[in-house]
Amino acid sequence: MIEFAVQRGRELGCLQGGDVVVVTTGIDRTTGSTDTIRVITLD
DSSP states (O other): OHHHHHHHHHHTTSOOTTOEEEEEEESSSSTTOEEEEEEEEOO
16 A cells, blocks of 8 residues: 555655655554554655
């Protein structure tokens, strides 16, 4: 899912190499269940 979002962001011109992206995820897809935050620097 993250790869798709990054690819789409690049296609739209919103993202490019060197950009920093913050991704939040959770086990349940309900409000308040976010338990992981990743910071990714794009190639």
